[in-house]
Amino acid sequence: MQNWAMEIDRQDITKAQLVTPQRKDLRKSEVRLVIDRFALTANNITYAAFGDAMRYWEFFPAGDSGRGRLPVWGFADIAESRHPDLPVGDRIYGYFPAASELIVQPVKVSASGFIDAAAHRAELPAPYNRYVRCAGDAGYGKDREAEQMVLQPLFLTGWLLARYLNAEKGFGARLVFLTSASSKTAIGLARSLSADNPHAVRIIGLTSPGSREFVSGLGCYDDVVTYPEIADLPTGDASAIVDFAGDADINRALHERLADDLTANIRVGGAHWEQSAPASDLPGPRPHFFFAPDHVQQAIAELGPEGFQSAYGAAWQDFAASARDWLAFREFEGAQACLDIYRRLIAGDAIARDGLTIRV
Structure with a gap:
């Protein structure tokens, strides 16, 4: 070769x-x-x-x-x-x-x-x-190599995000908006948070019109909203954003619509990389970056190496077992x-x- x-x-x-x-x-x-x-x-x-x-x-x-x-x-x-x-x-x-x-x-x-x-x-x-x-x-498992390659690193980030949100009591939010809701990391977070949601936050998926049916069919979002519908979002509920898209225009639209309702904006990825330059002068809280390796070390320190492997391993096995239901x-x-x-x-x-x- x-x-x-x-x-x-x-x-x-x-x-x-x-x-x-x-x-x-x-x-x-x-x-x-x-x-x-x-x-x-x-x-x-x-x-x-x-x-x-x-x-x-x-x-x-x-x-x-x-x-x-x-x-x-x-x-x-x-x-x-x-x-x-x-x-x-x-x-x-x-x-x-x-x-x-x-x-x-x-x-x-x-x-x-x-x-x-x-x-x-x-x-x-x-x-x-x-x-x-x-x-x-x-x-x-030899027969699950595809799941491991494609999903395990992404699911780990989603699982860590769910732990982070729960530890921060959902940042006081009633609604948590996930941009790029069709992304595999967002799905990992949504499924992990659905399984362990002590603060009863509602998980709202934000996606493109073309992905709405797919995202709605996943069953892990309480509601699905398309990007053009951001301008019509109801206001009045404390809200947090977990941003997988990294799109400056989407961020601005959310910050301007939700304004004083926003309690946090957690930046994770840049699926919309070509528009990922940080927006400036946004109303509400300043976006902050989530770096998964730091949270891995924190989770290991809190749970111990064996406790971490046990907790994460069980969640991963459940997620991997469901993958072929929604992923080709x-x-x-x-x-x-x-x-x-x-x-x-x-x-x-x-x-x-x-x-x-x-x-x-």
């Missing part, structure tokens, strides 16, 4: 290209992971849109400093190993570049996984540096398919009910 990687212009993420990196020999204790398959979702567009601000481009440096390699979630196999505890053939789940391979420097190796100790990753958020050995993962998984093959799907996602030409994966 020819070595390849997709690289993106850091100043203009609409510009992406395929490159052929030079194959490197392994040094002592290094492992070569040959990437088998990975997911491409709107979450990856968020990685690109916030690549410099959130340091996503630093995980997998490109040959040219003006470009970056897109982070993705997927599976790889150990093809070559100079580490005594990691044999060839082990299947690994984790954070990879959209590419054919990744060389890692494993430390803290156990039956369940390892940490990549590459020097350039040392100061980056720790959860992204953790790799799972599938043979030691009780939650792994579609797999494409090869480097050119990766580039084509990325361009579709950038153009907003993706169907909410599709879970897209690339077989390398």
Whole structure:
């Protein structure tokens, strides 16, 4: 198989290209992971849109400093190993570049996984540096790899958001509006909050007219409102926004309509990346960013490692079991398919009910 990687212009993420990196020999204790398959979702567009601000481009440096390699979630196999505890053939789940391979420097190796100790990753958020050995993962199933690649990172963010909202007593809101309600992370939050809603907030999905039927059919939103209907929203109830769209115009419309009713605006993603420049002079509370890795560490500190795995694992299994009821998984093959799907996602030409994966 020819070595390849997709690289993106850091100043203009609409510009992406395929490159052929030079194959490197392994040094002592290094492992070569040959990437088998990975997911491409709107979450990856968020990685690109916030690549410099959130340091996503630093995980997998490109040959040219003006470009970056897109982070993705997927599976790889150990093809070559100079580490005594990691044999060839082990299947690994984790954070990879959209590419054919990744060389890692494993430390803290156990039956369940390892940490990549590459020097350039040392100061980056720790959860992204953790790799799972599938043979030691009780939650792994070969027949559920698509669900894990496409949904698990997104569901974790949604589950953490639900914990955050509950801990903050819903920010005193009676209504919680989720922009980009058809996105997989928003669905993860809506399902998690529906299952554990101690403050009885109403969950309102905001979406485009074309996605209204899909979002309404999910059964996890108390009401669904389209973006053109924002101007007609009733007022008078304390309201919070969880913003997955990152669209400045939508934010302004919500802030101006809800005004004094607003108690919080939590910025999560940038599905509408091309309009994601923060709006200025908004009435009401200033939007603040939710960074999932920080909340992972907080949840582990509060629940303990075993308590965290138990609570999150149970919620994830329930969510994964329901996925094929509302999501159609579609797999494409090869480097050119990766580039084509990325361009579709950038153009907003993706169907909410599709879970897209690339077989390398």
